[in-house]
Amino acid sequence: MKLSQLKVGSKGIVKEFTDLEMSIKLMEMGCLPGEEIKVERIAPMGDPIAINVAGYQLSLRMREASTIILL
Amino acid sequence: MKADIRVALVGNPNTGKSTLFNALTGLNQKIGNFPGVTVDKKTGYCSLPDGRQAEIVDLPGTYSLYPKSRDESIVFSVLADRKSTHTPDLVVVILDASNLKRNLLLYTQVADLKIPVIVALNMMDLAKSGGITIDVNAFAKKLGVHVVPIAARKLEGIDKLKEAISYASKLALQENTIDVSTIAPQLIAQIGEEMQIENPYFALQLAHQHEHLTFLSGTESDRIEELEHIHFFHSQKAQATETIARYNYINDLLYDTVHKAESADSETVSNRIDKVLTHKVFGFIIFFAILMFMFQAIFAWSAYPMGLIEDLFVWVEGLVHDHLPAGPLTNLLSDGVLSGLSGVMVFIPQIAILFAFISILEDTGYMARVTFMMDKLMRKVGLNGKSVVPLIGGFACAVPSIMSTRTIENWKDRMITIMVTPLVTCSARLPIYTLMIALVVPNKNVWWIFNWQGLALTAMYVLSLVSAVVVAFVMKLILKGRERGYFIMELPVYRMPRWNNVLLTMYDRSKAFVVQAGKVIIAVSVILWVLASYGPGNRFERIDQKYSKPEYTKTVPAADLKHIIASEKLENSYAGVLGHAMEPAIRPLGFDWKIGIALITSFAAREVFVGTMATIYSVDGDADNIQSVQQKMGSAKNPQTGQPVFTVAVAFSLMMFYAFAMQCASTVATVYRETKDWRWPAAQFAYMTVLAYVISFITYQLLK
DSSP states (O other): OBGGGOOTTOEEEEEEESOHHHHHHHHHTTOOTTOEEEEEEEOTTSOSEEEEETTEEEEEOHHHHTTEEEO | OOOSEEEEEEEOTTSSHHHHHHHHHTTOEEEEEOTTSOOEEEEEEEEOTTSOEEEEEEOOOOSSSSOSSHHHHHHHHHHHOTTSTTOOSEEEEEEEGGGHHHHHHHHHHHHHTTOOEEEEEEOHHHHHHTTEEEOHHHHHHHHTSEEEEOBGGGTBSHHHHHHHHHHOOSSOOOOOOSOGGGTSHHHHHHHHHHTTOOOHHHHHHHHHHGGGOTTSOHHHHHHHHHHHHHTTOOHHHHHHHHHHHHHHHHHHHHHTTEEEOOOOOOOOHHHHHHHHHTOTTHHHHHHHHHHHHHHHHHHHHHHHHHHHHHHHHHHHHHHHHHHSOSSHHHHIIIIIIIHHHHHHHTTHHHHHHHHHHHHHHHHHTHHHHHHHHHHHHHHHTTOOGGGHHHHHHTTTOHHHHHHGGGGOOOHHHHHHHHHHGGGSOOGGGHHHHHHHHHHHSOOOEETTTEEHHHHHHHHHHHHHHHHHHHHHHHHHHHSOOSSOOOOOEEEOOOOOOOHHHHHHHHHHHHHHHHHHHHHHHHHHHHHHHHHHHOOSTTHHHHHHHHHTSHHHHTTSOHHHHHHHHHHHHHHHSHHHHHHHHHHHHHGGGTOOHHHHHHHHHTTSBTTHHHHHHHHHTTOSSOGGGHHHHHHHHHHOBOTTTOSBSSOHHHHHHHHHHHHHSOOBHHHHHHHHHHHSOTHHHHHHHHHHHHHHHHHHHHHHHHHO
16 A cells, blocks of 8 residues: 555555655655654645654655555 | 864754754854855854864754755765865764654764764753653763763753863764675775775765765766766665665664653644644635734834934935035945945845744744645646745845745756746835835725725735746746656644744844845946936036026025936936937836836836936935825826826836836846856846836736
């Protein structure tokens, strides 16, 4: 399942990335395989989303969230 | 000031890095530029307990040494350029104790460059309340460096940190973090051998970043590129490998030094605030309410200090006239330099207030939420959530706003933001709008609270935003993107603003504005003064002779005579001659040669318009005498038709012209400075002038 399909309030664990360039940026921000992610909220217009990862909040666009595959 | 030791401050964004910088240096700081690039370089000085002076350089906040924006790209350059005089002797890495894992990534990268390092562990209080306990001694031992726990906001631990800086070794003592050479063994070995680089991580970073490092020569950079091909180096793959290896190291490091109490999933305060502030409906209502309040405040609170500044300059100009011998030099000083300077200084209150708001909104974490809410909307028109800040800032002044686009990582988004920001109604257009609206729009109320004049002014502001959005959309179709856009951004927890920081930002930004815009405006106002004060041939002498005849001196009061002479001289000055020459071109817009002169004189800065109008319509005094300029202009008649010059059509055509034309030398200079390419400001000037002409033409022809 992709992160972009996760509902607000639910959690998942990062398994892998489908995009090398995005994966580097996400990993630098602490979003690594094995980390738990919780979707906190979705922006008023449906994009981007805010997630909780590694103890802080990160916002990313749906397109970027779809490169993260969850366990 | 000469420093005994040079210290660079490095850390993630939102870790309290600038708070620490301010705590260390106080007001003893200045903003300059890093050599060769337009990234603000904040340096300050700090006295160490042993009496030595430390120079502290605040490097832009970054999550890793691999840069994502222009500001971030400076960090590795400064740390790595060993031939430069700016190379730090010591790096202080500031870590957010409540989010150590992510913060440590940057630490391990810096540590591996083998520059002496000290760790400042900030926000220990926050970590504690979040259930995190850190064994600082064990942590320091594992890293092999001095770790100083601090609470920068409460100024705790600052003295300990200064002590640690003064005791810092000249040798790098930190433990190795990862085995860098396994990432690309042959490449690292060969770069190291050919360029005499002992540090493997330094060699690896050169391989990644050689293209934009200014301290490498072209041949060195080409050779690295060649070596990369020989050894099949894949930058992104190598980066991913490195990052995973670093996090493995970090996990081991944190395993027995940091303990996090398993907390129940309780709703944090920040989350509860977010539920309201980013709410589908309330989120937007609150945002617009804040904007409205900001504009009200900018105009209401600045009126009094602006008046004071104007009065001050009038007083100084008076002093100059009274105490210096009359002559062209005195006139140049008072009418050229001083009036130009006052045109700049008068905007300080508005700029300071605007930046106070922006810095409060950024400091509290609200700006990140605005970016979050607006991103999708902005993206549709080719902008980016982060464009919101410069566009809002554009309401005060385009110059600092264009400077603030540096945080936009994506090149195309940033360029479009720079290109459209000057369309937003800045404070310099306000005097023109108020004058024109007062001339032709009745001061009557419609419904209850709305006033026709207020509505007209609001319409001009709305128009400016609409035009910025439309132009951005067109540019989105024209410009080709160099890289993929992305929007991975930290949403920091809400915090109280740091009032010190707000004051410092107000001071810094106002100073930057005065220095940068001031230089241009003074230069141009001197040129314009010459154009308006001298005429071709002996025209001026003939005017003087004509009015010294008794038929004038006897019948006309001396004060009126002075105005008549001044306005006739202006008509015959070089500026006046130019005005007449350009009249055929601006006639279709409804402008005569007098307005033409004002268009020329306000070329460098829009606010000069009212002052020029005052001179042409021979009103005593200057811009603060708007009431009487308005009366004179209102009663001005066209000599051929006998109709008033300023009809609704002319006034609105003029407002449209100023809404779209790039009548601002400071902005042109800033755009050049930010883009390092004359084609950008040239293109911007061209499109805005064409737009101004066409829209003024349509407005005049429709309303005529």
